[in-house]
Amino acid sequence: MLAALLFFVTSIHGEALPTGTIEGRVINSRTGDYVEKARITVDSGNFETFTDSGGQYRLRNVPSGKLTLRIIFTGQEVQTANVELTAGSTVRRDFELGVAPVKLERFTVTSSKEMEGAAIAINQQRFAPNIVNVVAADEFGSVLENNVGDFLKFLPGLTVDFIGGAARSVSMGGVPSEYVPITVGGFDLSTVSGGGTTRNVDFHTISMNNIARIEALHSPTPESPGSALAGSINMVPRSAFDYSKPVFNYSAFLMMRDNDRHL
The missing domain is CATH 2.170.130.10 (TonB-dependent receptor, plug domain)
Known part of the structure; x- marks a missing residue:
């Protein structure tokens, strides 16, 4: 009987917890660039990862249930999102980062x-x-x-x-x-x-x-x-x-000698 009890307890602890995967992409809504090295964490549990050069991230073996994701990137506001993860499934959650303008009476300060x-x-x-x-x-x-x-x-x-x-x-x-x-x-x-x-x-x-x-x-x-x-x-x-969209950058320069501005 003792052996059966030990086998029952071992079976309970040996069962794997139902887990799933969370993945997505992070983009800068202002510039359209994909964000690298953004930190993605899960509030419940010690799960975190960073986005790659293409803005993609993936969290594996996350316990299923209702979870809260938190994204941190320098110079941007911390964003949170609620996701519901079922066992064996993959949930996709994308983020758009952007700096909201700060209003000081008649002045608006934005990032350059x-x-x-x-x-x-x-x-x-x-x-x-x-x-x-x-x-x-x-x-x-x-x-x-x-x-x-x-x-x-x-x-x-x-x-x-x-x-x-x-x-x-x-x-x-x-x-x-x-x-x-x-x-x-x-x-x-x-x-x-x-x-x-x-x-x-x-x-x-x-x-x-x-x-x-x-x-x-x-x-x-x-x-x-x-x-x-x-x-x-x-x-x-x-x-x-x-970049998430085509971008064309150009520069124009004009050089003149002294005050003689005739071409």
Whole structure:
């Protein structure tokens, strides 16, 4: 009889709880971009995940029942949503993030393009596993000659080397530029215009046109290359999958000599 009782108790504890899956996508309603690194949590239980570069998230093995989802992203209001999850099912819940205007009598304060870039950078740094500075490409506006080196000089801890007035290489924390790996999307970058046998990357041939943001990693992690003595720099390229609709960006410039404005 004791053995039967133990078998009954073991069977109760061995039964798997009915679970399901919650998935969806997060989009910025103002810009139409998919939101990366947004934090999705479930109020009941220790369940959380982050959205990928396409704004998608997925929570697996969540206990069934009535649940409350909470989404957190830097610079945006915290949003909550109620979902009802049944055992073995998959529930889809999409979110649209946006900053509501703040009304001060007759004035309306809204976010700008530069603030959108700042929010992305702050959110990336907030959830990074190491010490990293992340700067969106549109945060400082137009860059001289559209050169990556002229953009990096704004980041703390970096020293840009100039040759003939043009930014050519960068050092980090006093470490020479040949020991600061430069990657694009995580892949090593090399240039031939610098000459010599060093690992220097010449910024004179790299444009900011296709760069979404730049990450300066100041504390190497186990997967970092051996040459990253003080850190490395990763340039994240733009992708059509980052946007929910077609986007066309252009710039127009006009140059004049003194006060002579005749074409």
